Amino acid sequence: MTTTVQSVAAAPRQASRPARRRHRENGTGWAFIAPFGVFFLLFLIVPVVGGIWLSFTGQTLTGRGGDFIGIANYAEALADSDMWRSIGNTIWFTVLSTVPLIVIALVMAVLVGLGLPGQWLWRLSFFLPYLLASSVVSLFWIWMYNPQLGLINSFLGFFGGEPVAWLQDPDVAMIAIVVTTVWWTVGFNFLLYLAALQNIPEQQYEAAALDGAGKWRQLFSITIPQLAPTTVLLVILQVLASLKVFDQIYQMTGGGPGGATRSTVEYIFEAGFTGYRFGYSSAISYIFFALIVIVSISQFTIMNRRGARS
Amino acid sequence: MSSQLLIEERSATSAHPPAFTRKPKKARITPAGVGAVLVLALLAIAWLVPFVWAVITSLKTETDAGSTPVTLVPASGFTFDAYAKVLGEGNVLTWTFNSLFTSVMITLITVVTSALAAYAFSRLDFSGRRWLYAVVIGAIIIPPQVLIIPLFYEMLTLGLVDTYWGIILPQVIAPAMVFVLKKFFDQIPIELEEAARVDGASRLRVFLTIVLPLSRAVLAAVSIFVFIAAWNNFLWPFIVTNDTALMTLPVGLQTVKSAYGVQYAQSMALAILAALPLIIVFLIFQRQIIKGIATTGLGGQ
Numbered sequence A: 001m002t003t004t005v006q007s008v009a010a011a012p013r014q015a016s017r018p019a020r021r022r023h024r025e026n027g028t029g030w031a032f033i034a035p036f037g038v039f040f041l042l043f044l045i046v047p048v049v050g051g052i053w054l055s056f057t058g059q060t061l062t063g064r065g066g067d068f069i070g071i072a073n074y075a076e077a078l079a080d081s082d083m084w085r086s087i088g089n090t091i092w093f094t095v096l097s098t099v100p101l102i103v104i105a106l107v108m109a110v111l112v113g114l115g116l117p118g119q120w121l122w123r124l125s126f127f128l129p130y131l132l133a134s135s136v137v138s139l140f141w142i143w144m145y146n147p148q149l150g151l152i153n154s155f156l157g158f159f160g161g162e163p164v165a166w167l168q169d170p171d172v173a174m175i176a177i178v179v180t181t182v183w184w185t186v187g188f189n190f191l192l193y194l195a196a197l198q199n200i201p202e203q204q205y206e207a208a209a210l211d212g213a214g215k216w217r218q219l220f221s222i223t224i225p226q227l228a229p230t231t232v233l234l235v236i237l238q239v240l241a242s243l244k245v246f247d248q249i250y251q252m253t254g255g256g257p258g259g260a261t262r263s264t265v266e267y268i269f270e271a272g273f274t275g276y277r278f279g280y281s282s283a284i285s286y287i288f289f290a291l292i293v294i295v296s297i298s299q300f301t302i303m304n305r306r307g308a309r310s
Numbered sequence B: 001m002s003s004q005l006l007i008e009e010r011s012a013t014s015a016h017p018p019a020f021t022r023k024p025k026k027a028r029i030t031p032a033g034v035g036a037v038l039v040l041a042l043l044a045i046a047w048l049v050p051f052v053w054a055v056i057t058s059l060k061t062e063t064d065a066g067s068t069p070v071t072l073v074p075a076s077g078f079t080f081d082a083y084a085k086v087l088g089e090g091n092v093l094t095w096t097f098n099s100l101f102t103s104v105m106i107t108l109i110t111v112v113t114s115a116l117a118a119y120a121f122s123r124l125d126f127s128g129r130r131w132l133y134a135v136v137i138g139a140i141i142i143p144p145q146v147l148i149i150p151l152f153y154e155m156l157t158l159g160l161v162d163t164y165w166g167i168i169l170p171q172v173i174a175p176a177m178v179f180v181l182k183k184f185f186d187q188i189p190i191e192l193e194e195a196a197r198v199d200g201a202s203r204l205r206v207f208l209t210i211v212l213p214l215s216r217a218v219l220a221a222v223s224i225f226v227f228i229a230a231w232n233n234f235l236w237p238f239i240v241t242n243d244t245a246l247m248t249l250p251v252g253l254q255t256v257k258s259a260y261g262v263q264y265a266q267s268m269a270l271a272i273l274a275a276l277p278l279i280i281v282f283l284i285f286q287r288q289i290i291k292g293i294a295t296t297g298l299g300g301q
Helices: A008-022 A026-055 A072-078 A081-113 A119-131 A134-144 A151-158 A173-197 A202-210 A215-226 A228-243 A247-252 A264-273 A278-309 B002-013 B031-058 B081-088 B091-123 B129-141 B144-158 B164-171 B175-187 B190-198 B203-214 B216-232 B235-240 B249-260 B264-299
Strands: none
Touching: A026 A278, A026 B091, A026 B129, A026 B144, A026 B164, A026 B203, A072 A278, A081 A119, A081 A173, A081 A215, A081 A228, A081 A264, A081 A278, A081 B031, A119 A173, A119 B031, A119 B264, A134 A151, A134 A173, A134 A247, A134 B031, A134 B249, A134 B264, A173 A228, A173 A247, A173 B031, A202 A215, A215 A228, A228 A278, A247 A264, A264 A278, A264 B144, A264 B235, A278 B129, A278 B144, B031 B264, B081 B091, B081 B264, B091 B129, B091 B164, B091 B175, B091 B203, B091 B216, B091 B249, B091 B264, B129 B175, B144 B164, B144 B235, B164 B235, B175 B216, B190 B203, B203 B216, B216 B264, B235 B249, B249 B264
16 A cells, blocks of 8 residues: 555655565664574474484494385384283373373362362362373372282271272283372362462353352352363363373383373384384374374364364 | 463463453352352362372371371371471482473474464465465374374484483473464554665574564463473373383382382372472462553553
């Protein structure tokens, strides 16, 4: 619009000026980006590209076998029942852990949000485990799960129950890992719910109380619907976090018994650092990455569709 | 990584620190209230038991810790023997130092480089800004676990295996932090900077003297979360260190775990010692939150 108003004589200058103005801070801009950019290039882009290259080679830790072998690694991985089992275990862990990690966090937050006495104690007990390193958590729980001396079996024995080999029995080992995981990380979801809870306008509750709605009614008609955006976000983040599980499984069961708890990241780790097959391990890494991307995209598609509908 | 994003976004976008803003309402004593307290107490006990049990075990003699039936109060009384033995072996202190050093370095480098980059993405006009920002944001989706093999291979090539830099450098890229900081810088009124710019201040000067002081809260939040993540990180330091003298706490703990075997008291003492530093940091951090509420409460009036 403005160019039509301006005189023809000024046109050449006008044409060159916007281009220069648009990028007038190239030097400064790139200087600010540079420190981050160098690390980003060296320790993110290079490994991403390097990993793709490795996945098409037979590279080993010893340095041999670096020749291009095409899609052989991918073909082998897709036919590898151990890999599929690790993906199955990972998905099973994700399903088992996500529900309690959301539901228990919500229950904790709603109860603490009531403003009962002992606020400091509740918050500290629920959040504290989140501050522990996985190795500490694993040491605690290996001890809790000890078949003869563990507190859990002693507790069961007190009520006449039979001792359970929590981490040695393939039927219950994954459950035991999930219990540990919930104990460890629920505090983070709890804090986010608590923060969201305190952003719900007090007036809504007052209005509902005036209309005669009891506490339960308020919980289901105000609190839970108002927390829905937080719940959606937490589910998305939780699923992605659970799919990447490695630490506590590796430390508590080593993927055992008999591979019953081995996750995909653990399989990547073992193929690379126990089997010394860097090429093959990289191929599994990218199959796993594809899984993560597919899950992320479907989550965001579902979220957007729901958002558009409401 | 991505789960940390949320909390920072909150503290970045809201003037009030999360979770501590509203004063607890006074609850009347009702049957439902009693029920709620009971459920809360049960949950809190369940969550505290593994801690308490570890502490109790660590204060027993090895004989008591390993004997059945399991008792709360050991036959030969409580003792600090297990702690003395664990500390006497010396490794724990080395690992604590290694954890502290690498985590501080990771935090420093991450926060400085991310803040500079975020400011450039937020305010500076340079060619390639858009696509570069798109690449950085896209990189949030890449799980660090996927890169362990090529990164280790790279570290072998660079000769950084079993060095502090080998632990530190691959952990300093945090695209999610760039995102959080950029969002925050976007909200700072541009007029504040323009006045200084007119007076001839350079971009760096504006960044250091105007933008950074305004961003203290968000920078603190980012630093704390980067630090905790680095302190607790297991997989990468585990891969890149074989030398016991260079291990971080989580890695050292995992490698000596089997060496302690049936010495349950010592193994729990080790776990408690490893847990303590961050718990102490958290208790200090908590006080800062409360202070923050006091100041924002006064400033808000």
